[in-house]
Amino acid sequence: MAITAKVVDRPTDEVSYVRATLSGLANTFRHLVDPHKVTVQYPEEQWPVSPRWRGTHRMLTTETGAAKCVACGLCPTVCPANCIKLVPGEDATGNRYPLIFEIDEFRCIFCGYCQEVCPEEAIHLGRHFENAEYSRDRFVYDLARLTSQTHEVSELWDPAHPTGE
């Protein structure tokens, strides 16, 4: 393919600085009196978060209130950041459940693999990002904290989209 040159219709050297200055002043003045401002007053107003936003984790529960997790060990295996600590246990009827399930939110890279790999749809990422704390150890979320959170969970893909599943 031959190379083509795009000739741009640029102003030549003889330009009027007086007019340019005046039109610049008029432009800034228009913005000055324009009541429309783009600032979002953050704590009071917030932008909507995308349904695919991957934020703070949640563990979903069954009707009885127990975590859905069956301690299969897939999420700590798939986790690229190695931020999930899982110690499995077994009850009298032989059902597996997590003795310890901790997620270190500092190590987490919010890739969403844990949610994708979970066979029970138990661990989810959430549409939530305001997780400030006063100490570092508060960022290791244990099972009780993961199950007690109520924010909406993330949709990793759009089910309506033709390529989504």
Added chain:
Amino acid sequence: MIVPAFASVVDPQLPPSTGVFVVASLIKMVVVFTVYMVSVAMLTLAERKISAWIQDRRGPNRAGPMGLLQPAADGVKNIMKEETYPDAADRVLFVLAPALAFIPAMITWAVIPLGSPLPTPWGRIDLVVADLPIGFLFTLAISSLGVYGIVLAGWASNSKYSLLGGLRSSAQMVSYEISMGLGAIAVLLLAGNVSIDTIIQQQATQGWNVFLLSIACFVFIIASFAETNRLPFDMPEAESELVAGYHAEYSAMKFSLFFIAEYANMITASALIVTLFFGGWDIPFTLWDNTAPWSPLKSALTFGAFVTKLAFFLFFFMWIRWTLPRFRYDQLMSLGWKLLLPLSLVYVVLIAALSLALDRAGVGRGPLFGVILFGINIVLVGLLAFIADRGRLVSPATSRLDRRRVAALQSRVPPVVPASGAD
């Protein structure tokens, strides 16, 4: 001496006795200083608000209603911060420089009249801290001192960026001081006196100097921008080149003082522009406010007129700052030496010849004098605009390439490039 002076009631229209004068001067000093410092604080807020609005933002609005307590918050922050001293700095000058930058801006205010004289039971009080008979020369002398603070700050910091900032500042001040002085000489030619009171009275009778001496006003305003180191002339602190320029090594309240000095200079420059070219406290189109008998109502109204004009110019300073980009240093120098200086020189000669000719022709210094000067002024401004803008004032702001050249360039057959192996 003072108590009996207040006990005796004198004619309110006559100058007061010495004792009353001393007490009144002290009160005026305290009031002017307080109002001045508060307006400097408010200006820092105004600057941030106006910059925000121009950029479609909201500006500070968390501290107090509409962000009105923001200056207080900034002040507290700056006082609480740590004072740092560079190892190799000259301690004495390093500490002295911020004060030297700030004080001249404030001293200039002593001679600026804020309104018509106020009659009181103890005599007539002029609304000016010190009514110097050489008021205008005083402002010129003091405003030149402002550069010392900046140069000393640059030198005492012992840092290359600071030094360059200080050097730039002094070069800039020297270049623009001349044009500023020459621009103001035209005013003195019309007033025939260097007392600021006379200059205001002259503008009340002949018309504001901005309409009689537009070119001098133009030169003076541009030079004022350069003298206050405001954009587009903020070369001494050019952030993108010199980190922060002359105050790069300063912290805490010493840094804050430079900031205060900048706004203080801005108020002073605006006050000078208003006084010399926009009639000072004169209310336009009327003469009743300029003549005795004086009354408190007149004082209040003329003070209001002065503050309104001042506020407009403060806004103008900020408006320009958030519109225009910074000059390159050679552009700054060529504007100062190649345009403003010859222009103001020629203009002074022209105005001197004109007023001499009008005096010889028997036209008294009155309204008629003003009308004739106004007519001539319009011609001169048109001429200057035409020359300075290279005849492009009425044509489009930018001239496009010739259409035929564009067509020729676009239809040109592009050179054949040998195809590479991969493609």
